[in-house]
Amino acid sequence: MKGKKKNKNSVKTSIFFYLLLAIISFAPYFSLLNADFVNWDDDIYVTQNAKVTKGLTLDNVKWAFSTTYFGFYYPITWISHMIDVSIYGVNPKGHHFTNILIHIFNTILLFNFLWKGGIDEVKSFIISALFAVHPLNVESVGWISERKNLLAAFFFLLGMNLYVKYVRTPSYKNLAMVFTAYLFGLMSKSIVVTFPVALYLIDIWPLKSIEVSFSYIKENFWKLLKEKIFFLLPVPVFSYLTIVAQKEVSALSTFDSYPLDQRIAGAILAYGRYIYQFVFPLKLTAFYPHLRNNYSIVLLLINILLLLAAGYFFVKLLKKEPLYLIGYFWFLSNLLPVIGIIQVGEQGSADRYMYIPMIGLLWIFVFALFTILSKTKIIKTVHIFVIFFIIFVFWGVKTHYQCKVWMNSDNLFANMIYESPNPAQGYINAGLQLKMKKEYLKAVELYQKAIEADPLKASAYNNLGSALYELKDIKEANKAFKKAVELNPNHPVMVYNL
Numbered sequence: 001m002k003g004k005k006k007n008k009n010s011v012k013t014s015i016f017f018y019l020l021l022a023i024i025s026f027a028p029y030f031s032l033l034n035a036d037f038v039n040w041d042d043d044i045y046v047t048q049n050a051k052v053t054k055g056l057t058l059d060n061v062k063w064a065f066s067t068t069y070f071g072f073y074y075p076i077t078w079i080s081h082m083i084d085v086s087i088y089g090v091n092p093k094g095h096h097f098t099n100i101l102i103h104i105f106n107t108i109l110l111f112n113f114l115w116k117g118g119i120d121e122v123k124s125f126i127i128s129a130l131f132a133v134h135p136l137n138v139e140s141v142g143w144i145s146e147r148k149n150l151l152a153a154f155f156f157l158l159g160m161n162l163y164v165k166y167v168r169t170p171s172y173k174n175l176a177m178v179f180t181a182y183l184f185g186l187m188s189k190s191i192v193v194t195f196p197v198a199l200y201l202i203d204i205w206p207l208k209s210i211e212v213s214f215s216y217i218k219e220n221f222w223k224l225l226k227e228k229i230f231f232l233l234p235v236p237v238f239s240y241l242t243i244v245a246q247k248e249v250s251a252l253s254t255f256d257s258y259p260l261d262q263r264i265a266g267a268i269l270a271y272g273r274y275i276y277q278f279v280f281p282l283k284l285t286a287f288y289p290h291l292r293n294n295y296s297i298v299l300l301l302i303n304i305l306l307l308l309a310a311g312y313f314f315v316k317l318l319k320k321e322p323l324y325l326i327g328y329f330w331f332l333s334n335l336l337p338v339i340g341i342i343q344v345g346e347q348g349s350a351d352r353y354m355y356i357p358m359i360g361l362l363w364i365f366v367f368a369l370f371t372i373l374s375k376t377k378i379i380k381t382v383h384i385f386v387i388f389f390i391i392f393v394f395w396g397v398k399t400h401y402q403c404k405v406w407m408n409s410d411n412l413f414a415n416m417i418y419e420s421p422n423p424a425q426g427y428i429n430a431g432l433q434l435k436m437k438k439e440y441l442k443a444v445e446l447y448q449k450a451i452e453a454d455p456l457k458a459s460a461y462n463n464l465g466s467a468l469y470e471l472k473d474i475k476e477a478n479k480a481f482k483k484a485v486e487l488n489p490n491h492p493v494m495v496y497n498l
Contacts, residue, residue, distance in 0.1 A: 014115075017125050018108055025104040025132040028399040032096045032142055032406065039409040039436070040286070040429060041145035044070055046081055047090055055086035068245035073238070076155075076187040077148040095144045102150040103141045107132040109157035110359065116164045118206040119363075123370070126388055127362045133396040135281035136358060139351040142406030143286075148189040149352050155185030156192045156356055163199055167209050175227075182231060190238040191356075194334045196231035200224075201333075205326040212318055246344055253343040254490075262292050265300055267339040270349040272303035274335065278354070278361050281395065284402055285419035286412060287426070289454070290340065290348040323367055330360025346425070346457075409433055424454035428463055435467055443467045458487035462494045 037047050046052050051060050056079065064078035080098070088094025107128050114124035131137070140149045159181035166174035178199075185192035203210040210216070210224070217224070246252040258266075269291065277284070314325035334357040340348065366388075373384045405415045413433065416426030431446035447464035450457060465480030481498035488494055 013121065017111060017121060021107050021111055021125070021128055021132060022104050024129050024396075025107040026100060028133050028396050029100045029103065029138075029141055029403060031400070031403050032100060033093050035092060035096055035142065035403075035406055036408045037092045037095075037144060038406065038412050039433060040143075040412060042143075045145045045147070046085070046095065049081075052078065052081045052085055053090060054082075056082040068241065068248060071245045071249040071251050072148070072190070073241040073245055074148050074188055074190070076184055077151055077189065080147055080151060092144065095147075096142075099141050099144060099147060099150055102147075102154055103132070103137070106150065106153050106157055109154070109161055113157060113160045113164060114206065114363070116161065117202065118208065123366055127359075127366050129392060130362055130366070130388075130395065131359065133392060133399050134278075134358060134362075135284055135395055135398040135402050136277060136351045136354045138284070138399055138402040138406065139286060140355045142403055143352070146352050149191070149355055151188035152185050152192050153355050155181045155188060156195060156198075159185065159195060160198070160202065163202070164207065167203075167207050179231065183234065186234055186238045190242045191337055191353075193235045193238060193337060194356075196228050196235070197333045198330065199228055199231065201326050201330055205322045212322055243342075251344050253345075257488075258290065258292070258340075258343045262290075263340050263343055265295060266290050266292075266343075266348050267341055268300060268303050268307065269295060270339055271307055271332070271335070272299075273349055274331075274354055274357070275361070277351075278358060278365075281398060283419050284351055284405075285415055286351075286405070287416050287420050288347055288349045289420065289422045289425065290343070290346055291421075292456075321367075324364055327360035327362075327364040331357045334360070422453055424450040424457050424460060427453065428457070428460055431463055431467070435463070435470075438470075440467045440470045444471070456487060458484045458491065458494060461487065462491075462497060465497060 037043070043049075051063050054060060060082055061075075061079060064075040064082070067073075067075075067078075081095075084095050084098050088097075110131055111124050111128035114127060115121055119127075140146045140153075159178050162174065162178045162181055166178055182192065182195050185195065200210070204212055210220075243252060273288070310328060311325075314328050318325050335353060338344075338350070338353045369387070370384060373379045373387065374381070405411050409429075410433065413426050413430040416429060417423040418426075420426055427446045427450035431443040431450070434440075434443040434446065444464060444467045447460055447467060450460035451464065454460065461480045461484035465477045465484060468474075468477035468480060478498070481494065484494045485491075485498050
């Protein structure tokens with residue numbers, strides 16, 4: 001009888017945590033229900049997409065599974081947008097609601113994975129609550145076009161939960177369910193190619209189904225490889241589809257425009273920036289341009305030393321506390337596809353890329369704070385929870401205000417101009433807004449400001465040429481288009497315009 005009573009209490013506690021996490025995940029994002037679509041990819045994904053605006057049909061589903069439109073292969077993402085249109089029409093309120101709903105599910109899945117994986121309920125709850133309100137996640141939730149990121153994370157975390165079940169009750173059926181979640185994640189966004197690595201990491205901690213010793217790995221090498229080898233099979237397929245699709249829209253940068261040394265330096269600086277923004281998520285914006293060769297050597301060396309020092313410190317703790325090294329590798333490995341070695345677009349980093357990698361830093365942060373503070377005699381357990389509550393409130397309030405950035409295009413582009421390390425992209429986007437209103441002279445002024453901020457930005461010259469053409473200034477338009485093609489000779493739209 002006592003066992004049954006304990007079980008009932010545990011279920012009630014879990015339900016309480018699930019409901020509380022749902023409220024916590026929804027509260028800071030409530031204002032987004034009044035947000036609009038933004039003129040930054042939302043037109044391509046929803047408002048002006050001839051397939052999506054027709055809603056869910058058999059022909060549209062066939063299209064979703066056969067297209068690499070807009071540089072990616074993600075049929076599940078296209079279908080989700082079609083379902084939204086079928087339910088809400090082209091009404092931003094409904095589309096934002098779906099994004100928030102997926103974020104709520106992701107938070108609950110994270111809690112369930114950590115708790116069922118072996119972490120106590122309180123720490124699992126704190127990690128999940130901090131994930132729910134972290135300001136770096138606003139871009140993924142507030143930007144309708146980033147539905148793909150939320151969906152990929154949903155299937156990634158679902159796969160993690162199913163894998164916990166498989167480890168506890170091994171069977172081909174349970175493993176097949178893990179693989180199915182993984183495939184759905186890949187068809188939402190190929191960023192989840194890191195999923196097999198994540199499985200090995202959680203085997204070490206928190207599941208502790210693998211021992212961290214050379215003798216254990218030597219004895220069980222083929223077993224460990226055989227169990228997850230087929231998870232690697234889709235990686236080259238989806239990587240190839242992504243690279244081909246990105247080439248089709250000229251988004252994949254060449255080594256002429258971004259040499260290898262600049263990519264490596266950019267990646268190291270990005271890792272450092274992500275850690276800093278995780279702790280101090282203050283000056284956030286939708287576009288952080290790649291620094292190319294315009295970076296501080298001193299800052300680069302500091303980043304290298306800090307990353308290596310953290311790795312060395314966590315390796316020393318491996319046998320005693322493996323969670324720190326596993327959390328660190330979770331962060332490093334899940335960012336690897338978007339860290340800039342394969343450079344897509346012109347950004348050096350992006351808030352949305354931290355949605356999954358952040359989880360590793362969160363469990364390092366929470367466990368470290370618990371360990372450090374509990375060893376301090378003057379700080380009691382209740383004080384530790386007060387400290388976490390203060391951090392939670394700070395991040396939650398920042399998230400609430402960061403949502404205002406995504407309320408409409410004007411707010412978004414004004415924020416880019418004000419907060420971005422280089423405001424060129426903000427000026428370009430704001431100029432496009434004016435061009436749509438046929439205010440060509442004002443648009444020209446903003447494009448010229450973009451060129452002043454970044455003289456190597458081909459799209460600024462291309463948009464300047466387009467606005468000058470509308471003003472019938474053919475001579476100056478021709479100069480602008482020539483410069484755009486000189487900077488980006490393989491871009492089909494720029495060549496066409498010239």
